[in-house]
Amino acid sequence: MNHTTKLSVNINKIATLRNSRGGNNPNVVKAAIDAQRFGADGVTVHPRPDERHIRYSDVREIKPIITTEFNIEGNCSEQKFIDLVLETKPHQVTLVPDALNQITSDHGWNTIEHQDYLKQIVSVFKNAGIRVSLFVDPVVEMVAAAATTGTDRIELYTEGYATAFLQNREKAVAPYVAAAEKARELGLGLNAGHDLDLNNLQYFKQHIPWLDEVSIGHALIADALYLGYENTIQLYKRQLQ
Numbered sequence: 267m268n269h270t271t272k273l274s275v276n277i278n279k280i281a282t283l284r285n286s287r288g289g290n291n292p293n294v295v296k297a298a299i300d301a302q303r304f305g306a307d308g309v310t311v312h313p314r315p316d317e318r319h320i321r322y323s324d325v326r327e328i329k330p331i332i333t334t335e336f337n338i339e340g341n342c343s344e345q346k347f348i349d350l351v352l353e354t355k356p357h358q359v360t361l362v363p364d365a366l367n368q369i370t371s372d373h374g375w376n377t378i379e380h381q382d383y384l385k386q387i388v389s390v391f392k393n394a395g396i397r398v399s400l401f402v403d404p405v406v407e408m409v410a411a412a413a414t415t416g417t418d419r420i421e422l423y424t425e426g427y428a429t430a431f432l433q434n435r436e437k438a439v440a441p442y443v444a445a446a447e448k449a450r451e452l453g454l455g456l457n458a459g460h461d462l463d464l465n466n467l468q469y470f471k472q473h474i475p476w477l478d479e480v481s482i483g484h485a486l487i488a489d490a491l492y493l494g495y496e497n498t499i500q501l502y503k504r505q506l507q
């Protein structure tokens with residue numbers, strides 16, 4: 267039987283559009299409800315300290331309407347982020363080592379260097395009953411050191427894959443397969459995200475069929491402008507079959 271890979275729709279870009287004008291159009295709560303109605307298996311948000319897209323208040327509003335899976339991503343060096351996650355209790359928290367004012371996430375954790383810190387912060391969320399995922403680059407040593415932090419899952423940072431895919435897809439996916447195999451060997455659940463799209467997603471899933479979840483925002487929301495939100499979610503789901 268095929269392993270199910272969940273599609274979690276990242277709605278940050280809906281919030282970015284809303285914030286560009288003030289007001290509440292488009293409505294991010296409606297975008298979360300509709301993502302689920304249109305077949306997504308979950309909703310992802312990534313609040314950043316400057317709240318330039320998803321706001322902390324959005325996260326509080328969205329949590330009660332989630333009927334699928336809620337994933338909050340962010341930088342746990344901010345106490346405000348830790349408090350938000352512990353208050354809203356999503357199904358999953360994905361810890362990302364963003365610097366302040368970063369345009370978007372651009373690297374995974376150095377799980378060797380930050381081993382002690384990660385052990386401590388992973389346990390804070392796990393003790394609250396929240397599944398933890400650590401954002402990591404596709405490097406076998408980083409995956410191995412992620413496992414000893416006690417995290418439930420890792421999320422492979424896929425920008426490198428998406429960029430290299432355009433030149434040589436076999437070469438692009440190879441480090442991800444190696445990292446994913448290490449994760450499987452160590453009993454870690456496996457997520458992936460960043461710059462996944464309708465061109466590169468199916469190939470990724472075909473080479474790593476045991477993938478548990480992908481979170482996709484930027485390309486999916488851009489595609490929805492041309493293809494419609496419901497249709498786009500269905501098209502992404504199809505790539506994961």
Ligand SMILES: CC(=O)[C@@H](O)[C@H](O)COP(=O)(O)O
Pocket residue numbers: 276278279312319339362369370371401459460461483484
């Ligand atoms: C953690 C990660 O991979 C990022 O892709 C991020 O969650 C995307 O959010 P933005 O689209 O707001 O940059």
Ligand SMILES: NCC(=O)COP(=O)(O)O
Pocket residue numbers: 276310339421458459460461462481482483484485486
């Ligand atoms: N974790 C990755 C994510 O949520 C979305 O990344 P992107 O599709 O916006 O690049």
